[in-house]
Amino acid sequence: MIDLRHALAKLAALIDWEFFETEWASFFPSTAGRPATSPRLVAGLLYLQHAYRLSDEAVVARWVENSYYQHFTGEVFFQHRPPIDPSSLTRWRRRIGEEGAEWLLTKAIEVGGAPGLVEDRSLSRIAVDTTVMEKNIAHPTDARLYEKARRRLVALADEGGGGLR
Template sequence: MEQEFEKLFSTQGRPCVAIRKVAGLLLLKEMFKESDESVVERWIENAYWQYFTGETFFQTEGPFDPSQFVHFRKRIGEKGLEYLLSQSVNLHREAKFEKEVQIDTTVQEKNITFPTDAKLAKKVIDNCIKIAKKEGVKQRQTYKRVSKQLLRDAYFGHHLRRKKKAVMARKKL
């Protein structure tokens, strides 16, 4: 793995975390279905994991910040992640023949936001407009632009200067 990923790193500047350490922890993370933070915590407790990632002496502090996983994933790209996945599959050859495979997608970006009242109200307004158009109901005003502005005003209501405006926008929505 070091030979595979070595060309992606520069010899100048601040030295990076050892490739063996990060790649080894990523493999352990996949094998034991851990999160970025928990794999680093378990690494501190487990001498075998430390030896697997290239340590010669028992360490009592974390090898690096869990955010380094994100930087490493970005650096190696999609092909590098496929290579790592193939290495983890090679460690468990019998896993190829299993009917069900579980993949951790906690670091994958998701199209999910917290459902606030203002967002839900805006969604209801937009859906009512669509239904009215579909059914051929003529409306005097659709409130499409007004609701868009009110939703923006409703954001960040916890800020002192925007609280009154946000409360009024949510009430009007």
């Protein structure tokens, strides 16, 4: 049903999913009741969410519609229902913390270092996009707007001969 030459199918084959199964399984131990959500599913959803700039709700909704998303997260057969509630991603992010997110990034970067994927000359120079960095721009506040209006009124009064200082 899917083309194994698709970028997500190739990436799914290269990522060390076992790492997430062993490292993240301890975040939600399941000794009684319903089994915990698969760490591979969560790692895959978090990666897709970051890669495609999606909200928790949007990544889960697209997962239901997209066979490549499902394959990427470890599904073998196409599923017609969401695998988890979107709020579960928030709980996972809280549990794995910054360190877990860094591991996800590290594993994705390691895949890029696999032989033949990225040419060495492509890694010799790094371009940093700073268009989303905050600028040091002063936003108008009520106090500044009042002061600007006061100065203007004083100037108008001086012009009219009122002299309001």
